[in-house]
Amino acid sequence: MRLWWVTSPKETPPMAVLHRIRIFHAFLALTVLAAYFSAEMGLIHAWLGYGVAALVVFRLIWALSGAPQLGLERFYPSFKDLHLKGFMTHPAISRTLLAGIALSVIGATGTGLIMDNGRALQPTSLSSFSFSGESEEREGAGREDESGEAYEEAHELLANLAIAFVILHILYLLSFKRPLARFMLFANKTSK
Numbered sequence: 001m002r003l004w005w006v007t008s009p010k011e012t013p014p015m016a017v018l019h020r021i022r023i024f025h026a027f028l029a030l031t032v033l034a035a036y037f038s039a040e041m042g043l044i045h046a047w048l049g050y051g052v053a054a055l056v057v058f059r060l061i062w063a064l065s066g067a068p069q070l071g072l073e074r075f076y077p078s079f080k081d082l083h084l085k086g087f088m089t090h091p092a093i094s095r096t097l098l099a100g101i102a103l104s105v106i107g108a109t110g111t112g113l114i115m116d117n118g119r120a121l122q123p124t125s126l127s128s129f130s131f132s133g134e135s136e137e138r139e140g141a142g143r144e145d146e147s148g149e150a151y152e153e154a155h156e157l158l159a160n161l162a163i164a165f166v167i168l169h170i171l172y173l174l175s176f177k178r179p180l181a182r183f184m185l186f187a188n189k190t191s192k
Contacts, residue, residue: 022184024062028055032105032166036159046120049112056106094177097169104162111155115148 035048173181 018183024055024059025184028052028059029166031055032162036163039156039159043120046112046116049109049116050120052105053109053113056109093172094169097165097172100165101162101169104158104165108155108158108162111151111158115151115155 031048031051035045035052038045038048170181173184
């Protein structure tokens with residue numbers, strides 16, 4: 001049985017792979033935004049963070065499937081053949097923004113996982129469920145040390161940096177690569 005996300009370059013046309021990437025992109029973007037905007041919602045924020053971590057791990061495994069459109073080289077900026085003419089549409093800009101998003105999302109997720117230390121996944125976390133995170137704050141108030149504060153500051157900084165990169169990414173695509181933006185937002189015209 002062949003799984004839908006595992007693709008072989010010989011079996012799957014590039015456009016089908018791009019549609020799967022587009023769907024994954026939508027799931028990841030929505031999960032990251034939900035995690036960012038639920039920062040004060042306790043367990044919901046933690047669960048969304050675990051969701052982001054699962055999506056990142058899935059994407060890394062998916063990259064190993066062999067399809068060239070899925071490879072991680074898409075995240076490495078190459079400044080080869082970069083000239084003043086056509087500078088704003090050079091792939092290095094898109095790749096730099098993608099690398100910034102990837103590193104900041106992975107960093108924010110990693111620091112969040114370190115701070116949570118699996119507490120949100122414990123069955124007892126359901127009994128103390130809180131939208132505001134108050135029970136977590138009371139639990140951790142006595143244990144808070146400087147390393148915990150450093151992780152929290154790094155987590156917030158990386159999350160804000162991720163959102164800044166996302167905004168730059170969206171503005172760049174809308175300004176210089178509108179057809180790609182329309183495709184990724186499911187707004188492309190289909191020919192009949």
